[in-house]
Structures are given as structure tokens and as C-alpha cells.
Amino acid sequence: MKNYREVVGIDVSKKTIDAYCYHAQVHKEFKNDLTGYKRLIKWVLKATKESAVFYCFENTGYYSLKLALYLHSKKVIYVEESPLKIKRSSGIVKEKTDKLDAQVIARYGWLHREELSPSTVKSSSHLELGRLLALRDQLVRNNAGLKGTLKEMKVLLTSSTTDLGCISLKRSIDYLTKQVKAIEIRIEEIIFNDVSMSKNYKLLKSMKGIGLVVASQLIYHTGNFTRFKSWRSFSSYCGTAPFEHRSGTSIHRRKQCHYLGDRKMKSLLSMASVSAIQHDSELKLYYQKKLAEGKDKMLAINNVRNKLIARAFAVVKRGTPYVVLQNYVA
Incomplete structure (x- = not known):
């Protein structure tokens, strides 16, 4: 500029x-x-x-x-x-x-004109994907709140099946559940109608711990893996990259993740990491190794989060599904 x-x-x-x-x-x-x-x-x-x-x-x-x-x-x-x-x-x-x-x-x-670059509008499918993901997140939160209220009411009432409040809550929960399912179907339609997004979506789902929501959010936040040059840049964007904190000779703290970052993406990666640890033998061993080294559980989880991000960028860059190497060890 x-x-x-x-x-x-x-x-x-x-x-x-x-x-x-x-x-x-x-x-x-x-x-x-x-x-x-x-x-x-x-x-x-x-x-x-x-x-x-x-x-x-x-x-x-x-x-x-x-x-x-x-x-x-x-x-x-x-x-x-x-x-x-x-x-x-x-x-x-x-x-x-x-x-x-x-x-x-x-x-x-x-x-900052020398550092800035012109912005561009995302495609209509990408914009719709973002709107639907945000709406799905809101509906899921509302549904969770209604389920919590229903659970509390059932404890107080002797006959929850005949109570009008419980019946209304159940109907609302069922309706929101159907709406969430309809949104998920539309999200998959948007992705599969785009050749590039469809290819990357299938590659991402070849990894343990990554399902519909995490894969869709990764595609959206990375601009279908065109917005960030490397997985480390995206890790910094999510708030999972550790940074040094040092000043002079007296202040020398261990590396920590910065509080600024996309909290929603960080939360999703945390849940994906927990699932991956349970179902991926390699990541399970990696997680246990970090704990054996004396690292805190959340720090070990963060290491797994960064592993998942690195894998996601690697499979997209290679254009081939993720392969569990342990399956081919003699």
C-alpha cells in the first residue's frame, strides 16, 4: 500500500x-x-x-x-x-x-501502509459456512442450558412426565437438536459442493479426534488452508503456541501460551486432543511421555493440540490421508 x-x-x-x-x-x-x-x-x-x-x-x-x-x-x-x-x-x-x-x-x-496488504471478500460459500458454524455453536449452548434446567427440575418434581414445564423443555430440546442436525447437513453440503474444501475436509477427517465440527472450523478459520503460511502461525493465532518471557538476568519464566488467541478454536482443539489421546495410540504414548517427563496435564494437552495442528497442515500440504505409522511397524 x-x-x-x-x-x-x-x-x-x-x-x-x-x-x-x-x-x-x-x-x-x-x-x-x-x-x-x-x-x-x-x-x-x-x-x-x-x-x-x-x-x-x-x-x-x-x-x-x-x-x-x-x-x-x-x-x-x-x-x-x-x-x-x-x-x-x-x-x-x-x-x-x-x-x-x-x-x-x-x-x-x-x-502502517507499507506493511498492510489489500483485503478481499470471502466467497459466498465461505461466508455461509461461517454463519452456520456460529449459529450451530449458539444453538448447542442454548440446548445445553435447557438440558441443565430440565435435569434440575426433574430432581425437584415427583412426576416430571406430567409437569408442563418439563414437557415444554423436552419439546424445546428436541426441536433444537433437529435444528442443529439440519445445520450440520447444510454445512456438509457447502463443503462437498466445493472441490477444494471437500478434498481438505476428507483429509482432515482421516485423523483421529477430528470430526465434522473441528474439520469445518479448521477450514473456515484457515481460509481453506490459504490464510496461514505454516502450522506454527495458526498455532499462534489459536493461542496454543508457547512464547518466551525474559527480561535482563532476573526475569526468566518458562514458555507460556499468550492469552490472546481464538478461544473457540482453542477450546475445540482441546476437546479434539482429549478424543485423540483416547483413540490414537501414537498420541496416547506421546501424551504419557510428556506426563512422565514431569509436565503438567494441561501443558501435555497443549503439546497434543499442536501435534494435531501440525498433522492437519501436513495432510493438506501432502494431499494424502493421515497414516498411522505404528500399523506398519514390523
């Missing part, structure tokens, strides 16, 4: 977007809809009188997705950045307004 001479920082909210041109030092508010986006482009051209302009805004989910889709359709260069990165780079900010936020984003875009 180093060849651009102007950057427009945009603060995206539910109903409005605030735009700030870094060099022109002008600000204006627009509606967060198609009409607002058209007016934004015209205003920027008039205010900056520059053709070498790129737009920078935070990834705020559905609110920023509409703007990204419009800019992509008009072939306008934009950068969709992590809100945390922009916040950490802004220093101490005592005041907060939409205008100031847009100004901070514009400053970030200009100062």
Missing part, C-alpha cells in the same frame, strides 16, 4: 459510518447502507482530489461486511484490520467519539 497518497479511516457502527481523510483532515458521517456508500465514494473523490486512495476500517462482523462487499464490487482497494491491532497502536486515548475513532484508524492506515 506504499504507493498510495491518501487513506480514509472509517469507523463502522450499526446505522452509520464515520469517514476521516488523513491528509485532507476532513470528516463526514454517512448511513451504513448502499446509499451511504455511494455518497462516501463521491465525497472522498471531491475532498481529496486523489485517485491513489485506499480505505481502512475495523472488522466488526456483519456491520463492516456490507461495506466490504460494496467496495469489493466497485473494485475499490480497502484494508479490513483487527480492532485490537488498531487499539494497541493508538497509544493512550482519553476521549472516545466516532470522529476520533475514524481519525485513529486513518492514522493507523497511513503509518
